[in-house]
Amino acid sequence: DTEVTQTPKHLVMGMTNKKSLKCEQHMGHRAMYWYKQKAKKPPELMFVYSYEKLSINESVPSRFSPECPNSSLLNLHLHALQPEDSALYLCASSQGRQAAYGYTFGSGTRLTVV
Amino acid sequence: QQQVKQSPQSLIVQKGGISIINCAYENTAFDYFPWYQQFPGKGPALLIAIRPDVSEKKEGRFTISFNKSAKQFSLHIMDSQPGDSATYFCAAYPSNTGKLIFGQGTTLQVKP
Numbered sequence: 001d002t003e004v005t006q007t008p009k010h011l012v013m014g015m016t017n018k019k020s021l022k023c024e025q026h027m028g029h030r031a032m033y034w035y036k037q038k039a040k041k042p043p044e045l046m047f048v049y050s051y052e053k054l055s056i057n058e059s060v061p062s063r064f065s066p067e068c069p070n071s072s073l074l075n076l077h078l079h080a081l082q083p084e085d086s087a088l089y090l091c092a093s094s095q096g097r098q099a100a101y102g103y104t105f106g107s108g109t110r111l112t113v114v
Numbered sequence: 115q116q117q118v119k120q121s122p123q124s125l126i127v128q129k130g131g132i133s134i135i136n137c138a139y140e141n142t143a144f145d146y147f148p149w150y151q152q153f154p155g156k157g158p159a160l161l162i163a164i165r166p167d168v169s170e171k172k173e174g175r176f177t178i179s180f181n182k183s184a185k186q187f188s189l190h191i192m193d194s195q196p197g198d199s200a201t202y203f204c205a206a207y208p209s210n211t212g213k214l215i216f217g218q219g220t221t222l223q224v225k226p
Contacts, residue, residue, distance in 0.1 A: 004157075042219055103160065105157035105160075107157045110155070
């Protein structure tokens with residue numbers, strides 16, 4: 001299995017809703033990442049988990065809350081989002097933070113905040 | 115500040131032609147340089163990658179050329195096909211931070 005699987009593929013949520021994005025990989029990778037991508041722009045790093053511990057938080061607003069329940073799963077909990085948070089949210093994984101081998105992205109969740 | 119500068123922003127190539135995308139970096143701590151291909155509505159897919167101790171890497175129609183002294187690297191797509199039409203991102207990975215640094219992207223259109 002060489003894939004990073006993200007669910008759901010599309011999500012529409014109101015500004016008062018609570019929702020979660022899910023990411024799963026079975027490649028034995030020990031680093032997992034959340035990125036946000038706006039149209040025609042490169043992905044922007046949000047969070048990095050290394051060995052299931054949060055190692056980087058790129059000053060992301062607290063309405064985004066990451067969670068890494070185990071080495072294969074990564075969640076992003078969303079609450080009280082703003083319309084400007086609408087974007088493609090990408091999960092990625094790599095063998096480790098110190099090694100970019102196999103840095104693999106999922107297909108993303110297209111999030112629309114209304 | 116760590117940056118990767120990518121050019122051109124957009125590129126139109128005829129089918130069968132060579133597509134060339136260039137990137138330049140400043141930080142010598144980068145130790146891995148991947149290229150990603152992204153189709154609309156999809157996540158970036160790793161296309162090809164190179165380490166700074168290698169000057170060239172070829173995989174099928176895709177070649178990375180790497181010039182360590184000039185701090186530049188480029189992607190060459192030989193015999194470009196309409197199916198290659200996508201956005202291409204170069205990137206650089208500094209092992210000391212664990213953050214993949216992306217270029218701004220190049221939108222490639224290959225005309226039939």
